[in-house]
Amino acid sequence: MIQSRMVGEVRVTRLLEYAAPTHDPAFLFPDMAPNLLKDNASWLAPHHYVPQMHRLIVTIQLWIVHAGGNVIIVDTGVGNRKPRAAARMHQLNGLVLPWLEAAGAAPDTVTHVVHTHLHSDHVGWNTVLSADGRWVPTFPNARYLMPKLEYDHYVEALAQSPDPIIDAAFDDSIRPIVAAGLADFIPDHGEIADVLAIEAAPGHSVGHQTYRIRSRGEEGLFSGDVMHSPAQIVDPTLNTTYCALPDVARRTRAALLAREAERGTLVMPMHFGAPHCGYIRRQGEGYAFEPAGW
Numbered sequence: 001m002i003q004s005r006m007v008g009e010v011r012v013t014r015l016l017e018y019a020a021p022t023h024d025p026a027f028l029f030p031d032m033a034p035n036l037l038k039d040n041a042s043w044l045a046p047h048h049y050v051p052q053m054h055r056l057i058v059t060i061q062l063w064i065v066h067a068g069g070n071v072i073i074v075d076t077g078v079g080n081r082k083p084r085a086a087a088r089m090h091q092l093n094g095l096v097l098p099w100l101e102a103a104g105a106a107p108d109t110v111t112h113v114v115h116t117h118l119h120s121d122h123v124g125w126n127t128v129l130s131a132d133g134r135w136v137p138t139f140p141n142a143r144y145l146m147p148k149l150e151y152d153h154y155v156e157a158l159a160q161s162p163d164p165i166i167d168a169a170f171d172d173s174i175r176p177i178v179a180a181g182l183a184d185f186i187p188d189h190g191e192i193a194d195v196l197a198i199e200a201a202p203g204h205s206v207g208h209q210t211y212r213i214r215s216r217g218e219e220g221l222f223s224g225d226v227m228h229s230p231a232q233i234v235d236p237t238l239n240t241t242y243c244a245l246p247d248v249a250r251r252t253r254a255a256l257l258a259r260e261a262e263r264g265t266l267v268m269p270m271h272f273g274a275p276h277c278g279y280i281r282r283q284g285e286g287y288a289f290e291p292a293g294w
Contacts, residue, residue: 001015001016001095001099002014002015002016002099002102002103003275003276003294004103004294005292005294007213007215007218007219007220007266008213008214008215008216008217008218009067009215009216010065010066010067010195010213010215010220011065011066011067012063012064012065012066012213012220012268013063013064013065013066013103013104013105014061014062014063014064014268014276014277015061015062015063015064015096015099015100015103016059016060016061016099017060017061017062017077017078017092017094017096018059018060018078018088018092018094019057019058019059019060019061019273019274020057020058020088021050021053021055021056021057022055022056022057022058022088023055023056023058024054024055024056025037025049025054025055025056027241028056028058028228028229028240028241029229029231029238029239029240029241030241031237031238031239032231032235032238033235036231036234036235036238037049037051037054037231038051040231040234043289044229044230044231047273047274047275048229048230048231048272048273049229049231056229056231057273058228058229058271058273059270059271059272059273059274059276060077060078060121060270060271061077061270061276062074062075062076062077062096062100062125063075063222063268064100064103064104064105065195065196065213066104066105067193067194067195067213067215068193068194068195069111070111070112070193070195071104071105071109071110071111071112072110072111072112072113072114072192072193072195072196073100073105073110073112073113073114073125073139073142074114074115074116074196074211074222075114075115075116075122075123075222075224075270076113076115076122076123076124076125076126076138076173077096077121077122077124077125078092078120078121078124078125079092079096079123079124079125079126079127079128079173080092080093080094080096080124080125080128080129081093081128081129082120082124082168082169082172082173083168083172084120084167084168084169085164085167086167089120089121089124096125097128097138107138107139107140108139108140108141109141110139110141110142111141111142111143111193112142112143112144112145112192112193113126113139113142113143113144113145114145114192114196114211114222115144115145115146115147115150116147116201116208116209116210116211116222116223116224116225116270117147117150117204117205117207117208117209117224117225118146118147118150118151118154118166118169118170118174118205118207119165119166119169119205119225119242120165120166120167120168120169120173121270122224122225122270123169123173123174124169124173125138126138126139126144126173126174126176126177127172127173127176127177134176135172135173135176136176136180137176137177137180137182140182142182143182143183143184144177144182144183144184145183145184145186145192146174146183146184146185146186147185147186147188147207147208147209148185148186148187148207149188149202149206149207150205150206150207150208150209151174151183151185151207152185152207153205153206153207154166154170154174158170165205165242186198186209188200188207188209192211195213195215196211196212196213196222197211197212197213197214198211199211199212201223201224201226201252201256202245202248202249202252203226203243203244203245203246203247203248203249203250203251203252203253204224204225204226204240204242204243204244204249204252205225205244206244206245208224208225208226208252209224210222210223210224210226210256212265218266219263219264219265219266220265220266220267220268221256221260221265221266221267221268222268223256223267223268223269223270224269224270225240225242225269225270225271226249226252226253226256226269227253227256227269227271227272228240228269228271228272229271229272230272230278230289232253233257233280233287233288233289234286234287234288234289236250236253236254236257236286236287237250257280257287260279260280261280261281261282261287264279265279265280266278266279266292267279267280274291275291275292275293275294277291277292278290278291278292279292
């Protein structure tokens, strides 16, 4: 459930909320070439794609950073007891909290909660249900850092109409944090806690951001949802059905692949199957995914 590695002097831990063969490829990637999965099944299966089911494996996980005296969580998954339209996310009752403590990130020790964006599967553990039925901050001593452009966009958009990608999360996982005075709205540049460099990465959502670690000549990148599957490394033009700005998403993904292949960065997405992170390598005129060991 938890695995750790070092990026220079920074300890990074991934915590699994769930992983399963949940998505029909035609739904998640409506523009996928017919033979892409078949042609790449030798390495996509069994961790990213299950051929006999014709389903993509999608993981929900939290990333934890220990650096100096800081305990930072990057994205907070779906959360427990959250009412969600998608059955796979509705009213979960998982063991994330004891696993957080086991990983050295007990809720009262967390100093920062950082969001790549504000979709419902990235904000859920911001809050927990109290005994009197209120959504209260899970990490009472942390500052919750939210991309300002992203937050402002959804405040305006949700005032006009509901958005299924947010579902009820704005009310149960974001507004309570703002009401508690724990939210900081951050720009698309700068640094967090002297360890995470903020980088704009729009496309999947309007204000999507990534966060880069640099330590002792090594780099790691929390890439959020710039990619949902390694299949997008093979075909960088491939967008998910959830991408808000399709052309921008393609440009962001292409730039990320070129840059991180050059830099040899450990890329840590949210949704990849095991081993859940890896390296972008040049392969001919394109790219290949090299899984990272733990």
